Amino acid sequence: MKFKLSILGSSGAMPFKDRYPTAQVLNVHEQLFLLDSGEGTQMRMSKFRVKRGKINHIFITHLHGDHIFGLPGLLTSFGMNYRTEALHIYSPPGLQQMIDGLFPDADKGPPFEIHYHELDTNAQELVFENKILTVHSIPLYHGIPCNGYLFQEKKLSRKMIREKIEEYSIPFPDIPSIKDGADWTDIDGNIIPNDELTTPAAEPRSYAFCTDTAYNENLIPIIEGVDLLYHEATFLHEDLDKAIKTNHTTALQAATLAKKAKVGKLIIGHYSARYEELDAHLAEARKVFPDTYLAYDGAVFEIAH
Numbered sequence: 001m002k003f004k005l006s007i008l009g010s011s012g013a014m015p016f017k018d019r020y021p022t023a024q025v026l027n028v029h030e031q032l033f034l035l036d037s038g039e040g041t042q043m044r045m046s047k048f049r050v051k052r053g054k055i056n057h058i059f060i061t062h063l064h065g066d067h068i069f070g071l072p073g074l075l076t077s078f079g080m081n082y083r084t085e086a087l088h089i090y091s092p093p094g095l096q097q098m099i100d101g102l103f104p105d106a107d108k109g110p111p112f113e114i115h116y117h118e119l120d121t122n123a124q125e126l127v128f129e130n131k132i133l134t135v136h137s138i139p140l141y142h143g144i145p146c147n148g149y150l151f152q153e154k155k156l157s158r159k160m161i162r163e164k165i166e167e168y169s170i171p172f173p174d175i176p177s178i179k180d181g182a183d184w185t186d187i188d189g190n191i192i193p194n195d196e197l198t199t200p201a202a203e204p205r206s207y208a209f210c211t212d213t214a215y216n217e218n219l220i221p222i223i224e225g226v227d228l229l230y231h232e233a234t235f236l237h238e239d240l241d242k243a244i245k246t247n248h249t250t251a252l253q254a255a256t257l258a259k260k261a262k263v264g265k266l267i268i269g270h271y272s273a274r275y276e277e278l279d280a281h282l283a284e285a286r287k288v289f290p291d292t293y294l295a296y297d298g299a300v301f302e303i304a305h
């Protein structure tokens, strides 16, 4: 059961050399979720072999161009590929108006349903839920309406011990309830306790996507203990004045937040084009939070069981 994050674009504001603007794909049990869609998202999907047809839900943090300019092209390609499934797009208010403006003639718009879900960026809301996960919004602090997203896998089933199925000739229809924790009764009425038939479920996994934002400790209780945190680190701390002015964060601040929130791993990204090399970002963050990794286009972060 996969829980895998692929970075499609790691740049902030402008594309720079081999860094495209923000876009990520989270694969949870082979369901693909697109997070932001900066310019060139489709090129990155094609390069990193992401099956765009499997994307039914797109989560947008805010309406700055470096997070949405890949969207019109993607919608057009979905249409050209004869997409029929409805598409759900979650974002702060205003996105539908922008997209509709690009396709003013209804006949020329994407030939499938698009459901726009406008979020209250001041609240932490449950924005999506299915059998395998929940997604909550995370209020961010960027000078315009902006929210991140918290993906949490639901409790997994216990694992059947294969040999026990054979040993007791357990019929297939009985297995789901055993995986849910029930004991099993054989035809002679003997009760076989669940812990003889199963091993405990693996821990549910979680991912918090926090871009773009000023440093704000209000995030700590929301992201506390997540396995994987992506937090923007647009600037080095020596450029703190620029971070404050533009409602962004420094590598040192991102690491401080990761440490205070006791997350598993920190990924930093959304780098300003003023930095050609990123070694200093990594070194600065690792001094505070050693389990920090650089996002780069094509990077993959997987939480395996």
Ligand SMILES: [Zn+2]
Residues within 6 Å of the ligand: 012, 013, 022, 064, 066, 067, 212, 270
């Ligand atoms: Zn940005």
Ligand SMILES: [Zn+2]
Residues within 6 Å of the ligand: 062, 064, 142, 212
């Ligand atoms: Zn922004």
